[in-house]
Amino acid sequence: MPFDGGSPVAVLAADRISKSFGSVPVLFSVGFDILPGEVHALIGENGAGKSTLMKILGGFHQPTSGRIFMDGKEVVLPPNGQAEDLGIVLLHQEFNLAEQMTVEENMFLGREKSSNGFLRRKEMREEVRGHLAEVGLNVSPTARVSDLSVAQKQMLEITRAVSRQARVLIMDEPTAVLTTAETELFFRQVRRLRDNGVAVVFVSHKLGEVKEIADRITVLRDGQWIATRPARDLTLDAMAQLMVGRELSDLYPPIAEADVDAPKILEVRNLTTPRVRDVSFDLRRGEVLGFSGLVGSGRTDVFEAICGLQQVEGGQIRFDGQPVNFRSVAKARDAGIAYLTKDRKGKGLLLEQGMLPNVTLLALPRFVRNFMLDRKAEEEALKRGIRRFDIRARDPNVRVGDMSGGNQQKLLLAKIMEINPKVVIVDEPTRGIDVGTKQQIYHFIAALAAEGMSVVVISSEMPEIIGICHRVFVMREGRIAGSLTGDDINENEIVRYAAGLKEAV
Ligand SMILES: Nc1ncnc2c1ncn2[C@@H]1O[C@H](COP(=O)(O)OP(=O)(O)O)[C@@H](O)[C@H]1O
Ligand SMILES: [Mg+2]
Numbered sequence: 001m002p003f004d005g006g007s008p009v010a011v012l013a014a015d016r017i018s019k020s021f022g023s024v025p026v027l028f029s030v031g032f033d034i035l036p037g038e039v040h041a042l043i044g045e046n047g048a049g050k051s052t053l054m055k056i057l058g059g060f061h062q063p064t065s066g067r068i069f070m071d072g073k074e075v076v077l078p079p080n081g082q083a084e085d086l087g088i089v090l091l092h093q094e095f096n097l098a099e100q101m102t103v104e105e106n107m108f109l110g111r112e113k114s115s116n117g118f119l120r121r122k123e124m125r126e127e128v129r130g131h132l133a134e135v136g137l138n139v140s141p142t143a144r145v146s147d148l149s150v151a152q153k154q155m156l157e158i159t160r161a162v163s164r165q166a167r168v169l170i171m172d173e174p175t176a177v178l179t180t181a182e183t184e185l186f187f188r189q190v191r192r193l194r195d196n197g198v199a200v201v202f203v204s205h206k207l208g209e210v211k212e213i214a215d216r217i218t219v220l221r222d223g224q225w226i227a228t229r230p231a232r233d234l235t236l237d238a239m240a241q242l243m244v245g246r247e248l249s250d251l252y253p254p255i256a257e258a259d260v261d262a263p264k265i266l267e268v269r270n271l272t273t274p275r276v277r278d279v280s281f282d283l284r285r286g287e288v289l290g291f292s293g294l295v296g297s298g299r300t301d302v303f304e305a306i307c308g309l310q311q312v313e314g315g316q317i318r319f320d321g322q323p324v325n326f327r328s329v330a331k332a333r334d335a336g337i338a339y340l341t342k343d344r345k346g347k348g349l350l351l352e353q354g355m356l357p358n359v360t361l362l363a364l365p366r367f368v369r370n371f372m373l374d375r376k377a378e379e380e381a382l383k384r385g386i387r388r389f390d391i392r393a394r395d396p397n398v399r400v401g402d403m404s405g406g407n408q409q410k411l412l413l414a415k416i417m418e419i420n421p422k423v424v425i426v427d428e429p430t431r432g433i434d435v436g437t438k439q440q441i442y443h444f445i446a447a448l449a450a451e452g453m454s455v456v457v458i459s460s461e462m463p464e465i466i467g468i469c470h471r472v473f474v475m476r477e478g479r480i481a482g483s484l485t486g487d488d489i490n491e492n493e494i495v496r497y498a499a500g501l502k503e504a505v
Contacts, residue, residue, distance in 0.1 A: 058090030087167030385414025
């Protein structure tokens with residue numbers, strides 16, 4: 001135990017907190033405290049219990065046992081977000097915005113200003129404008145939240161938290177969806193809050209960011225408290241080791257030589273869409289092809305167009321030797337192209353359901369016998385997926401929305417395997433996923449290629465592109481700026497193409 005009741009000056013402290021969901025224990029006598037004017041980072045692998053602990057400190061879950069102290073006094077936090085009235089604001093890992101409402105409505109949700117029964121709209125709008133400007137979020141107060149990009153939604157959550165003048169601000173993986181530039185802006189806000197005496201908790205997998213922003217670091221592993229240390233005492237390697245509990249070697253799998261004579265499975269010529277121009281490339285059987293470049297450079301657009309999610313204005317696409325023009329993701333998938341979007345939460349999974357219907361969803365006809373779903377065949381498929389992709393759920397009936405990001409990604413892989421794809425396209429495959437699970441996903445990708453599938457990896461994380469791809473295309477402003485193979489696949493070359501310092505000849 002790190003302490004008993006926490007530091008006397010802690011704003012908020014958890015003392016010997018345990019939590020079980022049903023009969024499944026997920027936290028074991030954990031201690032954690034937060035001081036005013038510090039950024040306290042909480043790190044741990046997926047499933048370590050970070051979100052659960054934070055929900056307990058935000059009043060969203062009741063602990064099974066243990067005590068919570070606020071300003072040194074034991075408290076029972078009110079449920080359902082009412083702890084905000086005590087100054088504890090929790091930014092959930094999942095988005096918590098009302099999608100059909102506008103930006104300003106979300107900012108004031110539950111705190112609308114009115115006089116004589118009339119909403120003081122003008123005043124509220126001005127205040128929202130001020131907060132948006134402060135955080136550098138360039139959207140209209142009247143924009144609908146569903147029209148915002150993922151990054152903008154996250155910044156809006158941060159703006160909303162800033163506007164609530166929190167004493168304790170808990171942020172669960174807030175930068176998972178932010179670009180480097182957005183993260184910098186966001187960190188500026190965090191530092192400002194900290195300097196004003198706010199106690200900030202920063203839950204993250206991105207150890208580099210943790211190192212940059214945290215004053216203290218607490219590590220959880222498998223629901224247990226492992227360590228709380230000043231950030232300056234921990235190197236990145238030390239953090240990773242505490243999280244995983246073992247040495248992290250072989251993060252990337254060995255890359256087998258690419259077979260340059262392997263048949264071309266996908267041939268794209270001069271693909272042009274509203275956002276990309278003249279994109280041409282081939283994908284061979286058994287190849288892992290990387291698409292790098294800045295966010296917004298057109299990487300995702302190319303593959304959305306190929307899979308029928310964006311309009312194609314010109315060019316040719318050949319798949320398995322035949323010209324194709326898929327009108328929908330479903331058509332592309334039926335042909336053998338599986339596409340895992342970067343927005344795991346929104347597009348890929350039935351979050352309210354268990355694992356079983358998720359795994360068999362795409363291949364349902366295969367699981368029908370005598371007009372009935374063959375439950376046994378479905379269960380076999382799930383078992384296969386769990387085994388192959390090492391999906392870890394202590395409760396097999398867990399709601400998929402409650403699974404960790406890493407396990408959700410593994411479940412998506414299991415799901416697409418049921419359609420026997422020839423091409424697998426993954427967009428930001430390890431975003432918001434801990435190092436241990438990342439390593440597994442890299443090895444899975446290499447294994448798919450070794451089995452003869454072709455994989456496209458779209459990623460903002462240069463190390464992973466460099467670590468797992470046979471060839472890399474770098475995009476810039478809607479075009480392919482260059483392609484790299486072998487030893488030329490390095491950070492320096494990618495950056496030069498991405499930034500326009502070098503052009504393909
Ligand atoms: N509402 C819930 N019901 C059942 N199990 C849950 C629920 N929420 C989380 N869990 C389980 O608790 C464990 C810890 O999850 P979580 O706190 O989300 O971890 P982390 O945030 O560190 O990834 C996981 O095994 C997860 O599946
Ligand atoms: Mg979490």
